[in-house]
Amino acid sequence: MTTLASPVRAPVTISRRYLAAGTFIMLGLIDIFVFGFLAHSGDARFALSLPGASPHLPTIHVPGALTAYVLGAISIGVGILRAVVDLPRWGKRLSIAAVLLCFLLSLLAWADAGNSVGPLQVVDLLQGTLTASIPLVLGALAGLLGERSGVINIAIEGQLLTGAFVAAAVASVTGGVWLGLIGGSLAGGLVGALLAIFAIMFLVDQIIVGVVLNVIALGLTNYLYQRVMSPYAATFNAGNTFSTLKIPVLGNIPIIGPVFFDANIFLYITYALILVIQIALFRTRWGLRVRAVGEHPVAADTVGIRVRWTRYRNVILGGLVAGIGGAYLTVGSVGFFTSDISSGFGYIALAAMIFGRWTPLGSVAAALLFGFSFQLQTELSILRVPVSSFILLMAPYVATIIAVAGLVGRVRPPAADGQPYVKA
Amino acid sequence: MTDRNEAEPSAEPYVATTTQDTGTPTPDQPDGRRPLTGNMIIQAVTEGHSVVITILAVFVALVIGAVLIVASDPAVLRAWDSFGYAPGTALSATWNSVAAAYSALFEGAIFAPGTISAAFHGGSIAAIFYPLSLTAFEATPLILTGLSVALAFRAGMFNIGAAGQWIGGALVATWLGYAVNLPIVLHAVVCIIGAFIGGAVIGWIVGEIKARTGAHEVILTIMMNYVMYNFLSFLVTSQKLMQAPGQTNAVAPNINSNAFLPHVGGPPPQVGVGFLIALAAAAATAWLLSRSTLGFQFRAVGASPSAARSAGISVERVWVLAFLHAGGLAGLSASTIVQGQTSPLTTTSYGTYGFDGITVALLGRARPLGVVLAGLLFGALNAGGTVMEAATGVPSDVTNVIEALIVLFVAAPPLIRMLFRLRRGGGAGPQAVASKGWSG
Numbered sequence: 001m002t003t004l005a006s007p008v009r010a011p012v013t014i015s016r017r018y019l020a021a022g023t024f025i026m027l028g029l030i031d032i033f034v035f036g037f038l039a040h041s042g043d044a045r046f047a048l049s050l051p052g053a054s055p056h057l058p059t060i061h062v063p064g065a066l067t068a069y070v071l072g073a074i075s076i077g078v079g080i081l082r083a084v085v086d087l088p089r090w091g092k093r094l095s096i097a098a099v100l101l102c103f104l105l106s107l108l109a110w111a112d113a114g115n116s117v118g119p120l121q122v123v124d125l126l127q128g129t130l131t132a133s134i135p136l137v138l139g140a141l142a143g144l145l146g147e148r149s150g151v152i153n154i155a156i157e158g159q160l161l162t163g164a165f166v167a168a169a170v171a172s173v174t175g176g177v178w179l180g181l182i183g184g185s186l187a188g189g190l191v192g193a194l195l196a197i198f199a200i201m202f203l204v205d206q207i208i209v210g211v212v213l214n215v216i217a218l219g220l221t222n223y224l225y226q227r228v229m230s231p232y233a234a235t236f237n238a239g240n241t242f243s244t245l246k247i248p249v250l251g252n253i254p255i256i257g258p259v260f261f262d263a264n265i266f267l268y269i270t271y272a273l274i275l276v277i278q279i280a281l282f283r284t285r286w287g288l289r290v291r292a293v294g295e296h297p298v299a300a301d302t303v304g305i306r307v308r309w310t311r312y313r314n315v316i317l318g319g320l321v322a323g324i325g326g327a328y329l330t331v332g333s334v335g336f337f338t339s340d341i342s343s344g345f346g347y348i349a350l351a352a353m354i355f356g357r358w359t360p361l362g363s364v365a366a367a368l369l370f371g372f373s374f375q376l377q378t379e380l381s382i383l384r385v386p387v388s389s390f391i392l393l394m395a396p397y398v399a400t401i402i403a404v405a406g407l408v409g410r411v412r413p414p415a416a417d418g419q420p421y422v423k424a
Numbered sequence: 425m426t427d428r429n430e431a432e433p434s435a436e437p438y439v440a441t442t443t444q445d446t447g448t449p450t451p452d453q454p455d456g457r458r459p460l461t462g463n464m465i466i467q468a469v470t471e472g473h474s475v476v477i478t479i480l481a482v483f484v485a486l487v488i489g490a491v492l493i494v495a496s497d498p499a500v501l502r503a504w505d506s507f508g509y510a511p512g513t514a515l516s517a518t519w520n521s522v523a524a525a526y527s528a529l530f531e532g533a534i535f536a537p538g539t540i541s542a543a544f545h546g547g548s549i550a551a552i553f554y555p556l557s558l559t560a561f562e563a564t565p566l567i568l569t570g571l572s573v574a575l576a577f578r579a580g581m582f583n584i585g586a587a588g589q590w591i592g593g594a595l596v597a598t599w600l601g602y603a604v605n606l607p608i609v610l611h612a613v614v615c616i617i618g619a620f621i622g623g624a625v626i627g628w629i630v631g632e633i634k635a636r637t638g639a640h641e642v643i644l645t646i647m648m649n650y651v652m653y654n655f656l657s658f659l660v661t662s663q664k665l666m667q668a669p670g671q672t673n674a675v676a677p678n679i680n681s682n683a684f685l686p687h688v689g690g691p692p693p694q695v696g697v698g699f700l701i702a703l704a705a706a707a708a709t710a711w712l713l714s715r716s717t718l719g720f721q722f723r724a725v726g727a728s729p730s731a732a733r734s735a736g737i738s739v740e741r742v743w744v745l746a747f748l749h750a751g752g753l754a755g756l757s758a759s760t761i762v763q764g765q766t767s768p769l770t771t772t773s774y775g776t777y778g779f780d781g782i783t784v785a786l787l788g789r790a791r792p793l794g795v796v797l798a799g800l801l802f803g804a805l806n807a808g809g810t811v812m813e814a815a816t817g818v819p820s821d822v823t824n825v826i827e828a829l830i831v832l833f834v835a836a837p838p839l840i841r842m843l844f845r846l847r848r849g850g851g852a853g854p855q856a857v858a859s860k861g862w863s864g
Contacts, residue, residue, distance in 0.1 A: 154642075213832075216832070219824030219828060222821040347646050404647075
């Protein structure tokens with residue numbers, strides 16, 4: 001069956017080290033010559049507290065163009081350092097993070113310099129980034145649960161969509177948002193079970209099942225939405241949502257509080273799942289077995305691990321997690337289900353998982369990047385920045401292409417990913 | 425449906441370096457070191473299952489569709505409430521609901537019996553063929569994106585990016601359509617060629633990145649789709665670029681009437697030239713795959729990249745060229761829409777053609793003739809679905825579910841065999857499914 005790693009890998013001709021350095025320097029030059037030169041004269045203002053929040057932090061004023069110049073110079077410096085010194089692994093990661101941060105800050109400095117609409121709401125931007133990332137993070141976790149055990153899950157999109165639909169319907173009929181959450185999760189698990197049955201029992205190509213399940217999920221939810229949910233909206237689509245839950249002490253810390261500890265239950269569930277799955281996969285016997293099944297099922301079978309059972313369990317667990325992500329889209333945010341509400345989040349989650357190299361923490365970082373670009377687009381349109389939001393929205397996808405093309409280190413999937421296991 | 429004359433290039437002379445032995449029904453090398461991933465796609469997709477399986481798959485999908493229609497029909501549900509003392513009413517209500525929906529579907533897609541008697545009483549004979557022409561109209565873009573996905577399948581790759589390639593073709597065709605002035609036939613031809621090139625460029629980019637870095641085409645094409653969705657929105661929302669002058673909506677200018685694809689036969693049976701383009705593209709693809717050197721190379725790489733490489737075929741070049749052609753076919757699909765109807769390009773014009781192309785290619789087993797037949801079946805379901813929705817209020821989305829279910833069941837013959845207690849060829853265990861040569 002297909003794997004996400006290409007069988008015949010052509011050698012990468014350009015030295016990766018110089019390529020990374022070159023990319024850093026190029027980003028630094030963009031900081032200086034694009035954002036610096038084109039910035040309007042005047043200060044860029046960053047508001048660190050939401051209006052009316054207490055304690056209220058002052059709004060930071062920095063000269064827009066100068067900031068971009070300085071940040072650009074830092075990027076170029078890091079690029080030269082990267083080319084000259086062979087940095088250790090953490091140093092490489094740190095340098096990528098530093099250059100990306102410089103790039104984003106100079107973009108923001110350019111965007112807000114001399115803006116008359118108002119300061120950039122930093123808290124709003126970060127808050128929005130986190131909430132926009134929730135379905136992506138949960139979807140990516142769902143994907144990697146399956147793929148670590150050797151089953152490719154392209155059906156994340158379908159799991160999110162059915163989860164969203166069932167959560168809205170259950171919450172609306174029963175009046176209980178918690179029941180909606182559980183229903184959404186179970187619905188995602190059901191799609192996961194279908195994927196598992198077709199992929200593991202019937203040995204259908206996993207990418208094919210995934211794509212087809214997505215089409216079925218979209219058609220089915222659209223059909224039921226038009227036929228049942230929309231005409232009887234008062235019963236089936238009443239728009240129940242969770243209320244926000246502020247964590248007592250932590251929620252009052254400036255910036256950190258409103259961003260991390262003042263949201264509804266889904267954000268906290270997401271924290272918990274990230275932690276649990278990261279620890280379970282890499283620090284427990286359970287995780288070792290899952291990874292063994294995903295890397296070398298024959299060896300795993302030889303030592304007595306039940307390969308197919310592990311795969312069934314993991315794919316269904318993944319479905320349950322993605323179902324929660326789907327539930328977030330309805331009962332966790334807007335409340336109402338609308339046609340195709342997941343709008344491709346499942347595919348983006350898949351990309352985030354690959355970008356994050358099949359690890360929970362990496363996937364979270366990638367999902368945050370996507371979430372940030374969505375929210376930045378919203379913020380910039382509020383500030384009426386004259387840049388097409390669509391160019392901005394394109395950026396994370398281009399970044400993913402660059403990542404999977406191997407420019408940010410090699411991306412290696414679990415060895416047996418996508419291959420059905422048949423006992424000899 | 426399987427064309428046995430169209431033999432796969434045998435990998436056997438070159439298998440010395442691989443673990444693959446095409447002679448024995450080994451489904452997989454479960455040790456995870458098997459390097460021949462493309463081959464499994466080919467097997468999964470192109471191996472002919474019997475026509476019986478396909479027909480049964482359609483039947484099961486229609487039954488599930490019927491259950492959906494009935495279970496969401498308030499009138500039927502009310503009738504079932506009183507099942508205890510009026511079972512006949514419940515059953516007849518159920519029957520009526522399904523019969524009304526499916527007969528409307530049939531009349532919208534194939535022919536309506538009323539039009540024949542009308543023709544005898546002075547009505548138009550052409551009206552008899554109106555539903556069929558709608559089916560052909562709906563099938564046209566699906567056949568072309570289906571061919572796009574099928575071609576990549578045959579080279580061992582999964583093209584999820586037909587949507588992005590579609591947009592590439594649509595942008596070029598639209599631009600040539602309004603920005604250039606040419607005489608009547610020439611203009612349409614230039615736009616068609618432009619659409620092919622536009623799609624081919626997007627496909628080429630994916631193939632080139634895959635060939636140079638080994639990145640997987642599934643991720644590349646998914647990402648490229650989103651890049652193209654946003655690029656399309658970017659272009660048609662900017663007055664300086666492709667937004668129609670004076671418009672505030674995200675819409676491109678209308679193309680010149682010279683660039684329209686004419687209809688053959690005149691209204692109402694409008695078989696557009698687009699449909700003929702689709703058929704011609706299918707014939708060309710069939711020729712390319714089964715008669716040309718390049719097509720042989722595509723299939724050789726699809727069967728086994730390592731064997732093809734040993735035989736002196738540049739696998740990377742094949743990846744690039746296969747994606748280039750696949751993109752071009754998706755671009756042609758865009759051309760039939762952009763030039764085939766009067767509404768201009770918008771941010772949602774790409775619809776679901778790209779993903780429908782995957783299901784069409786799968787049902788057609790990645791063979792050009794199969795893709796045409798599958799495209800016609802799905803075109804019929806789409807055309808009939810619209811009529812069904814208008815006549816009975818059953819949302820046409822149910823046909824999308826039926827289409828996807830058909831593909832799912834065709835992809836899993838053991839399930840259909842299990843449902844119908846079929847025992848064919850013996851040894852219907854899971855091992856037999858993925859093996860080559862199973863299921864005649």
